[in-house]
Amino acid sequence: MKGRMKKGKSPSSRRGEIQHLYQCYTSEQTILPVCALLKFLHKEQMELTANEEMAESLIDRYEIEETARESRSMTFEGFLRYMESKDCCVFDQAHTSVYQYMDQPLTNYFISSSHNTYLTGDQLVGRSHLDAYVCALRKGCRCLEIDCWDGPDMEPVVYHGYTLTTKILFKDVITTVEQHAFEVSAYPVILSLENHCSKEQQEVIAQYLISILGEKLLRTPLDHPTTGDIPSPNKKKVAKALSDLVVYTRSVKFISFSHSKDNQNYYENTSMAEKKARKLAKASGSDFVEHNQKFLSRIYPAGSRTSSSNYNPQEFWNVGSQLVALNFQSLGLPMDLNDGRFQDNGGCGYVRKPAVLMSSQKSFDPSCSQHRQKPxxxxxxxxxxxxxxxxxxxxxxxxxxxxxxxxxxxxxxxxxxxxxxxxxxxxxxxxxxxxxxxxxxxxxxxxxxxxxxxxxxxxxxxxxxxxxxxxxxxxxxxxxxxxxxxxxxxxxxxxxxxxx
The missing domain is CATH 2.60.40.150 (C2 domain)
Known part of the structure; x- marks a missing residue:
């Protein structure tokens, strides 16, 4: 703390605390010269790359008193405006836009994912509503779940099967997705279709996907230079549906990590409930991390969570699972963590997994506490x-x-x-x-x-x-x-x- 904020000092408000800081740097003068502002940026704000030019640009931006600006100084009012601006937010403003490389395979990213996206309430009698898709997409969600069932008059419906949740039309869901998919993010949306439909209504689903999504639907594999690799988020399309339309994320049953290593194709993903995933993470964390370097894995809340509560997503990000799906309609700690994680990288719904999860040389097990010499x-x-x-x-x-x-x-x-x-x-x-x-x-x-x-x-x-x-x-x-x-x-x- 550089000994600046003294214990026991209780200014009446943040303004008082900022005044105290300001006075520490004006010393005998009544106004803050550019050299003192630069010293403050280096010493207190740890803006180590700041130079005189940057300090002057802050004066230009936040000082409104003409004489102070002309003398390249800052009054207290200007300093207060700077301290209360986005420039002094705890969240790095460089991370409010997409700054990470977006040309790696999808397996290298955490992807914002929703479970039972159609629900606005619990899983037994809750309402299914198109607004739930709009809300998830506006939060930057990039993987939506659609549970499809046969409906009357050859119109497939979406709802939580074998329950009293209300039903919405599949075609309306896809129309909603088409309208809102790229409102806050330009990166791909993965549609996770849980298909319970007859062959006839499956064909209706395929037709709706093609006719409503049109050019936005990815229908054939992309030319990808590193063949045998899943594409990167930079290939901007909405994706996935039914036999011919399922291009990159065909779901397969998980048997074991060694079985996946020997038999699973790069375009196949595994979907598993939280309990099984938790057991695997505890028993063989480093194998799970290695599995997620090659394949996409989707984790979803246990069926016993009838009130649509959520697990803590952190435990599955720790093993590198990309599609950690949450009930977006259920508020509280898990969704706060999801919002915090995906606020990064411009809120685009894709965040690069850290190097510790991607290294092929060093195996990483999140349940071992000794990770590096120097914490x-x-x-x-x-x-x-x-x-x-x-x-x-x-x-x-x-x-x-x-x-x-x-x-x-x-x-x-x-x-x-x-x-x-x-x-x-x-x-x-x-x-x-x-x-x-x-x-x-x-x-x-x-x-x-x-x-x-x-x-x-x-x-x-x-x-x-x-x-x-x-x-x-x-x-x-x-x-x-x-x-x-x-x-x-x-x-x-x-x-x-x-x-x-």
Whole structure:
């Protein structure tokens, strides 16, 4: 913390804390010259590539007082505008657009995937609705599930078979997909068809796919220079359906890793329920990682989750499974992690798997805790909050912040600040937290604000999740989101981040 934020200092708001920082760098002067701003960028924000030109561009962008701009300086108001801008967000703004290489085989990416995409509620009596597909696609989802059954008048329907969930027409689902597939991402959508239809209605399905999706449907294998390899996401098409139309992801039954190695084709994928996948991950994690270097694997929630609850997706990303499918309609921790993971790489729904999962030389087993000689040390100082929602009773929150690490089992930890009573406007925690992380490239960090409701009970207020690899050092603000992933703006946390 470079000794700047003194313990016991409780400015009334984040503004006060920023004023304190500003004064540390103006020293005797009343205004911040460009050289002092540059020093702040290097020393506190760890913007090591910053030069005078960059500091001047910040003055141009955030300083509105003419005389200060002309003298290449920043008033406190300009500095405050900069500190509250996206430039000081905890999430690396370079990661808000697609920055990863998109020309690797699909097996090298985590792909945002939805389970029972048609449902808006539980799996027994919930509603099936086209809006569920629109919502998933708008969240950057790139693998949709469509359960197809014979319907009246030769019109196939989509619903959760043998239950009381409502039915929607297959042709309406495909029309919806066609309209919204590429609204937020230009990269391929995989349609996972669970086919329960008669031969006659299967032909109807194939015709709808061809006539409605038209040019967007991938119907023949792409010319791919590395034959014997699944294509990359850069081949921009919607994909998959029925015998001739199933080009790249024909589903096959999983027997064993050695059976797959000897018999499985590169264009075949395996789909398995969470319990089986969990057992395999625990018993032979490194074999699972190796399997996922060659083949796509899709994991889906257990059938016993009738309320459409979700498992923690992190445990399957840890073994390199690409299609870790969740019930997008069910809010809570698993979907927060999914949103955090896929906020990366411009929210395009494809995120490169880290090198540790792709190495053919070194085998990686996420359940072994000793991974590298030198773990990463993370220091997080949770300084304060600003404009938090007021409690249901209408008074200020009794709030604390829980910081969670989600990675391999030995890296997964959580720590709480103390509780600040009756203050939603500007609670001040000033809490230091230290974490040791052995595989940071798999790690997600979740900031969760909670309201203390009893001695051992607390309630969710807001959260924000991001990959460790998108975490910016220095004094940063954390935007908070509601249970359903919507912005709680202007509610934020103010933190200091440092890691080595």
């Amino acid at each position: 990463t040390h993370l220091l997080l100082k949770v300084i304060s909050g600003s404009n938090l929602p007021i409690s249901r009773s209408g008074k200020g929150l009794d709030s604390f912040v829980r910081v969670e690490m989600h990675g391999i089992a030995s890296d997964s930890r959580r720590k709480n600040t103390n509780t600040v009573k009756n203050n939603s406007l500007s609670p001040h925690w000033d809490a230091d937290m230290n974490f040791s992380i052995s595989v940071p490239e798999l790690c997600l960090i979740r900031f969760c604000v909670r309201e203390q409701t009893g001695l051992l009970s607390s309630e969710f207020v807001g959260q924000y999740t991001l990959p460790f690899t998108s975490l910016k050092k220095g004094y940063r603000w954390v935007p908070l989101r509601s249970r359903d992933g919507c912005s709680l703006d202007p509610a934020t946390l103010f933190v200091f981040v440092w890691y080595s």
